Amino acid sequence: MSSEIQRLDLMIETSQKTIERALSADGAAEAEARLRAEAEKLEQHYENTVDLTRAAMNVADAFGEIFAPHTICKKGCNYCCHVDVRISREEAQIISEHTGVNYDDSQEALSKRHEHYGKPCSFLTEEGCSIYEARPLACRLHFSLLDTPTMCDTRIVDSHVKLTGLDTEWLWTTLRSKGAGSPVKDIRKFFPKPQKTG
Numbered sequence: 651m652s653s654e655i656q657r658l659d660l661m662i663e664t665s666q667k668t669i670e671r672a673l674s675a676d677g678a679a680e681a682e683a684r685l686r687a688e689a690e691k692l693e694q695h696y697e698n699t700v701d702l703t704r705a706a707m708n709v710a711d712a713f714g715e716i717f718a719p720h721t722i723c724k725k726g727c728n729y730c731c732h733v734d735v736r737i738s739r740e741e742a743q744i745i746s747e748h749t750g751v752n753y754d755d756s757q758e759a760l761s762k763r764h765e766h767y768g769k770p771c772s773f774l775t776e777e778g779c780s781i782y783e784a785r786p787l788a789c790r791l792h793f794s795l796l797d798t799p800t801m802c803d804t805r806i807v808d809s810h811v812k813l814t815g816l817d818t819e820w821l822w823t824t825l826r827s828k829g830a831g832s833p834v835k836d837i838r839k840f841f842p843k844p845q846k847t848g
């Protein structure tokens with residue numbers, strides 16, 4: 651077995667252990683019940699797709715309540731703010747309302763994968779994310795399930811691996827089926843210049 655395959659096997663095993671630990675922790679059942687309750691709200695009628703997207707952010711936060719305490723992800727780490735962060739127009743609208751900054755709504759082809767690799771997000775500051783309450787779904791759902799954050803560090807690895815074994819596709823599928831979640835482009839293209847907020 652090549653060392654690369656061994657390494658991937660180890661990563662998968664570590665990820666699975668993290669998931670098992672999160673799902674069996676004290677309070678996990680209550681957290682899962684909260685997640686289900688928030689997910690059910692997606693089936694309600696929303697006046698517009700921005701409100702629907704806000705509901706999806708609540709789902710993502712409930713999801714995070716289950717897994718975040720069991721990951722290596724910690725305040726102060728911003729490796730994942732240096733990779734592609736694809737967001738929808740609704741998410742751009744939510745950020746715009748939060749910051750008072752207009753977004754670039756021009757249509758363009760989806761940027762190439764890894765186009766922004768190694769470049770900081772427009773909203774990353776020395777203090778961390780300046781739009782934390784309005785941060786996109788991708789940021790709310792990104793967790794390293796490994797026992798080290800180094801696989802997120804764009805200075806060390808040259809291809810961003812799929813770090814999470816968490817299945818979040820259902821959330822995107824639900825949004826798309828209700829007319830939200832597109833078009834998508836990188837957060838740096840919606841908000842091209844470094845943003846100063848707050």
Ligand code: SF4
Binds near residue numbers: 772
């Ligand atoms: S929105 Fe915030 S959390 Fe997300 S990549 Fe940008 S700085 Fe990081």
